[in-house]
Amino acid sequence: MKFFVDTANLDQIKEAKQLGILDGATTNPSLMAKEGIKGKSNIFKHYAEICDIVQNDVSAEVISVDFDGMIKEAEELVQISEHIVVKIPMIKDGIKAIRYLSDKGIKTNCTLVFSAGQAILAAKAGATYLSPFIGRVNDITWDGIELIKEIAEIYSVQLYDTEILAASIRSPRQIVECAKYGADVVTSPLNSILGLLRHPLTDNGLEKFLADHRKSQA
Ligand code: G3P
Numbered sequence: 001m002k003f004f005v006d007t008a009n010l011d012q013i014k015e016a017k018q019l020g021i022l023d024g025a026t027t028n029p030s031l032m033a034k035e036g037i038k039g040k041s042n043i044f045k046h047y048a049e050i051c052d053i054v055q056n057d058v059s060a061e062v063i064s065v066d067f068d069g070m071i072k073e074a075e076e077l078v079q080i081s082e083h084i085v086v087k088i089p090m091i092k093d094g095i096k097a098i099r100y101l102s103d104k105g106i107k108t109n110c111t112l113v114f115s116a117g118q119a120i121l122a123a124k125a126g127a128t129y130l131s132p133f134i135g136r137v138n139d140i141t142w143d144g145i146e147l148i149k150e151i152a153e154i155y156s157v158q159l160y161d162t163e164i165l166a167a168s169i170r171s172p173r174q175i176v177e178c179a180k181y182g183a184d185v186v187t188s189p190l191n192s193i194l195g196l197l198r199h200p201l202t203d204n205g206l207e208k209f210l211a212d213h214r215k216s217q218a
Contacts, residue, residue, distance in 0.1 A: 001179045004187035008035045012190040024057035026187040051081035059109045061087035070097040102126030119151040123160035133168035145177045152182025
């Protein structure tokens with residue numbers, strides 16, 4: 001399973017990159033706004049900085065919700081870097097845009113996915129990545145991991161090439177479950193990735209090893 005970091009914060013992206021496990025990054029308009037990035041030229045400059053750090057797929061989302069607007073934005077976004085993946089919402093014009101961009105060889109990430117039916121449409125349109133939002137499904141008392149399982153089963157039976165990019169991750173446990181049930185990629189905030197490191201027996205064991213070493217050197 002590939003690891004993407006789900007943030008527009010350059011320090012966090014650098015820290016994830018330095019870990020040596022980073023395969024890409026995802027952003028969205030809310031994450032860009034959180035960093036205080038305003039205006040098209042600043043937004044494009046910020047995407048370029050993210051691409052320079054990541055040196056791999058970086059999802060940048062369109063704001064338009066009509067076909068022509070999405071294509072115009074997509075064509076501008078891909079000029080920023082060879083690493084840009086155009087993030088397109090799961091709406092009717094979005095599906096048309098994904099088909100168009102896919103036919104042109106431009107990578108896409110179909111976002112705001114909450115059902116298996118939407119996942120089938122995105123794959124049929126040729127999306128490179130599909131982003132089911134695990135945490136937001138759980139927020140309404142449904143089961144985000146069940147959604148990953150269902151999509152993974154369908155994509156496996158149908159031999160779709162689209163990669164399942166589990167998004168809206170809120171905990172390290174969800175990363176483990178995404179790996180278990182067939183997500184190709186997980187995009188996560190840095191703190192959930194770092195949460196995978198933690199285990200009290202590791203900390204206690206290391207403390208004991210170091211204490212024993214110190215004693216043997218005394
Ligand atoms: O990748 C999508 C993600 O950023 C949404 O996460 O926590 O806002 O549901 P969240």
